Amino acid sequence: MLFAGCSSMKARTASDYERAGTSESKFTKDAEACDKQAAAHQKEFGYGPYDPSRGPYNRMYDMCMQASGYPLKPRE
Numbered sequence: 315m316l317f318a319g320c321s322s323m324k325a326r327t328a329s330d331y332e333r334a335g336t337s338e339s340k341f342t343k344d345a346e347a348c349d350k351q352a353a354a355h356q357k358e359f360g361y362g363p364y365d366p367s368r369g370p371y372n373r374m375y376d377m378c379m380q381a382s383g384y385p386l387k388p389r390e
Contacts, residue, residue, distance in 0.1 A: 325368045326352075326375045331384040341384070348378035 328345035336344075352375035359370040376386065 323368055326372045326379075328379075330387055331379050332387055334384055336383070344382045344384070345379070348375050348382065351375075351378050 328341065331345075333341045352371045355374035356368075356371035380386065
């Protein structure tokens with residue numbers, strides 16, 4: 315339980331997703347767009363830019379990346 319709580323405090327990044335056969339430049343561009351969208355969402359629905367939970371950011375980033383066709387890498 316404690317591990318799950320700590321892992322949710324880490325913001326998602328492009329390295330958490332598989333490129334799924336797309337070019338590196340397209341993947342980077344899509345990841346940057348998702349970051350901007352998730353950051354705006356975090357400011358509106360989180361506790362501001364320093365929200366330690368990263369919950370709103372991670373949910374929006376995940377939805378954006380998966381909608382763009384990038385599956386989340388399996389946890390190790």
